Amino acid sequence: MDQTAKSDSIFGFIGLGLIGGSIARGIKRSRPDAAVMAYMRTRSRLEQAKSDGIVDVILNGVGEELKLCDIIFLCTPVEYNAAYLAQIRPFLKPGAIVTDVGSTKTDIHEQVTALGMEDVFIGGHPMAGSEKTGYENSTDHLLENAYYIITPTAKSSQRDIDRMVEIAGTIGSIPILLDYRRHDQITAAISHLPHIIASSLVNLVKDSDGEDGMMKRLAAGGFKDITRIASSSPEMWEQICAANRSNLTEILKQYIGSLNAVVAGLEQNDNQALYDLFETSRAYRNSFSEKARGAIAPDYSFTVDIVDEVGSISTLSVILAAKGISIQNIGINHNREHGEGALRIAFYDRAAMETAWDVLKKYHYELMR
Numbered sequence: 001m002d003q004t005a006k007s008d009s010i011f012g013f014i015g016l017g018l019i020g021g022s023i024a025r026g027i028k029r030s031r032p033d034a035a036v037m038a039y040m041r042t043r044s045r046l047e048q049a050k051s052d053g054i055v056d057v058i059l060n061g062v063g064e065e066l067k068l069c070d071i072i073f074l075c076t077p078v079e080y081n082a083a084y085l086a087q088i089r090p091f092l093k094p095g096a097i098v099t100d101v102g103s104t105k106t107d108i109h110e111q112v113t114a115l116g117m118e119d120v121f122i123g124g125h126p127m128a129g130s131e132k133t134g135y136e137n138s139t140d141h142l143l144e145n146a147y148y149i150i151t152p153t154a155k156s157s158q159r160d161i162d163r164m165v166e167i168a169g170t171i172g173s174i175p176i177l178l179d180y181r182r183h184d185q186i187t188a189a190i191s192h193l194p195h196i197i198a199s200s201l202v203n204l205v206k207d208s209d210g211e212d213g214m215m216k217r218l219a220a221g222g223f224k225d226i227t228r229i230a231s232s233s234p235e236m237w238e239q240i241c242a243a244n245r246s247n248l249t250e251i252l253k254q255y256i257g258s259l260n261a262v263v264a265g266l267e268q269n270d271n272q273a274l275y276d277l278f279e280t281s282r283a284y285r286n287s288f289s290e291k292a293r294g295a296i297a298p299d300y301s302f303t304v305d306i307v308d309e310v311g312s313i314s315t316l317s318v319i320l321a322a323k324g325i326s327i328q329n330i331g332i333n334h335n336r337e338h339g340e341g342a343l344r345i346a347f348y349d350r351a352a353m354e355t356a357w358d359v360l361k362k363y364h365y366e367l368m369r
Contacts, residue, residue, distance in 0.1 A: 020075030021138025026171030123151035144172035303341035
């Protein structure tokens with residue numbers, strides 16, 4: 001391998017699953033001259049990645065070959081990423097950066113500080129995912145138009161921050177700089193808490209249902225929409241919630257307090273308190289979308305995995321128009337950690353949604369409700 005190659009041309013990956021594989025594919029698509037070396041426990045997947053032209057050098061472990069790397073990505077589960085830091089440290093060449101892709105940042109940043117690696121580490125969190133896992137399900141466009149959170153340390157140079165921003169742009173992501181503590185506070189509220197709420201709500205209905213299973217039978221619409229994420233991997237979310245334990249505990253206490261306030265309002269016949277709850281939440285929730293809606297309407301939408309290239313949206317629209325299917329709204333889904341596709345398409349009614357689903361399936365689009 002040419003050691004005189006230009007800056008940031010050699011990338012190392014410890015772990016090459018869904019996210020690591022998608023980053024590597026995205027880099028190779030945009031920069032065919034880049035070299036990728038990778039290590040993971042499953043050798044067969046590395047062999048497949050090399051056969052695919054994504055991996056140039058298969059590593060047998062953490063060792064001397066990493067001294068060639070300009071940027072090293074830690075793409076193992078959250079609890080393992082921090083452990084690899086000490087192993088990698090002796091093999092960093094001057095100017096090299098270590099980054100990760102974990103969905104919680106405090107643990108690894110604290111380990112970085114303890115190891116004195118603040119000047120060579122910049123955290124990362126690509127906010128995309130899939131219900132499928134592993135390298136075999138990675139794509140070169142999984143992270144396109146998805147937020148890529150970058151969490152520098154107190155000693156990160158502007159040059160290195162700019163390099164990470166450039167890499168995020170190279171794979172088509174939208175880079176956002178955040179303090180790692182702020183990142184974990186935010187994800188506790190918008191990602192980790194919703195998983196606990198969804199799972200606990202599902203279990204509440206399960207435990208409250210009668211022998212006839214009528215609650216389960218009638219559960220549809222809004223209930224299914226707000227509890228969909230309860231179907232996520234229990235192993236993965238156990239690890240994520242444990243890693244963000246402090247922030248999650250605090251936001252859970254706040255949420256429990258808000259529920260207790262609702263209970264008090266109901267017990268005291270305080271209708272104004274109930275109205276205020278629904279009104280303030282409606283106003284804030286409607287501000288998320290380009291078009292605010294008054295009452296909560298059924299969600300006749302699904303997402304589509306689509307490559308960000310000229311004509312891709314037009315092609316999809318033409319396919320649906322040819323079948324007489326009207327689209328209410330279409331937009332890019334920037335946060336796709338729960339496996340949603342890059343585009344969310346909304347329809348005016350369930351019949352149009354179901355017809356569109358069947359039509360796009362015939363054209364081999366990957367869809368998710």
